[in-house]
Amino acid sequence: MKLYTSHRAPNPRRVRWVMAEKGIEDVELVEIDIMVGEHKTPDYRSRVGVPHVPALELDDGTTISESIAIGRYLEALYPEPNLFGVDAREQAVIEMWTRRCEFYLANPLMLTVRHSHPALTALEAAQVPQVAEHNRVGAEKFMKTLDRRLADHEFLAEDRFTIADIVGVVGLDFARLIKYRPPEELAHLARWLETCRVRPGAKAGA
Numbered sequence: 001m002k003l004y005t006s007h008r009a010p011n012p013r014r015v016r017w018v019m020a021e022k023g024i025e026d027v028e029l030v031e032i033d034i035m036v037g038e039h040k041t042p043d044y045r046s047r048v049g050v051p052h053v054p055a056l057e058l059d060d061g062t063t064i065s066e067s068i069a070i071g072r073y074l075e076a077l078y079p080e081p082n083l084f085g086v087d088a089r090e091q092a093v094i095e096m097w098t099r100r101c102e103f104y105l106a107n108p109l110m111l112t113v114r115h116s117h118p119a120l121t122a123l124e125a126a127q128v129p130q131v132a133e134h135n136r137v138g139a140e141k142f143m144k145t146l147d148r149r150l151a152d153h154e155f156l157a158e159d160r161f162t163i164a165d166i167v168g169v170v171g172l173d174f175a176r177l178i179k180y181r182p183p184e185e186l187a188h189l190a191r192w193l194e195t196c197r198v199r200p201g202a203k204a205g206a
């Protein structure tokens with residue numbers, strides 16, 4: 001298998017973190033430089049179907065993009081440690097927190113960064129400061145929800161580290177590119193961030 005990945009890009013980092021947690025080492029890493037448009041070449045598009053990283057190319061030629069779909073595929077091949085849930089209840093709760101983190105935290109923060117970091121004009125043809133600000137405000141509303149959840153939970157979805165934590169932490173870490181820090185009063189969020197950031201897997205793809 002080959003993983004098309006980009007150093008420091010947040011969505012590939014999710015997959016790299018899943019691989020690190022599971023000790024997966026038999027996937028070849030192919031670095032794609034999105035800042036110079038390597039993900040937009042006809043060859044890449046014809047392999048993957050969309051100009052995005054990450055993408056996992058299987059030995060039979062099937063290509064899977066979408067970081068969460070790739071994570072699920074890897075979990076099926078490498079079940080331990082479990083990151084996506086072992087039964088129906090866990091799977092639903094973990095997916096709920098994962099989707100909440102994608103929609104209300106990671107995507108808004110990604111838009112905040114893409115519409116304000118000078119280097120990211122390479123990816124965002126027209127940067128709109130109001131888009132950045134609107135999304136920062138939206139993300140901070142959801143950070144308060146996370147802080148309440150984390151007041152009496154060590155991790156977001158279950159009493160162990162899961163894919164929901166990966167999506168949340170990677171989303172927040174990406175905003176460090178613009179030196180963004182979550183509001184200081186969100187102490188439970190800060191504690192959880194530090195707990196997750198010291199895991200060895202956090203370094204993969206970061």
Ligand SMILES: N[C@@H](CCC(=O)N[C@@H](CS)C(=O)NCC(=O)O)C(=O)O
Pocket residue numbers: 009010011012034039051052053054065066067068123
């Ligand atoms: N929902 C997709 C998002 C993939 C995505 O947007 N990846 C970014 C890098 S983090 C990308 O390829 N950007 C290229 C561009 O915007 O041109 C996933 O989870 O994999």
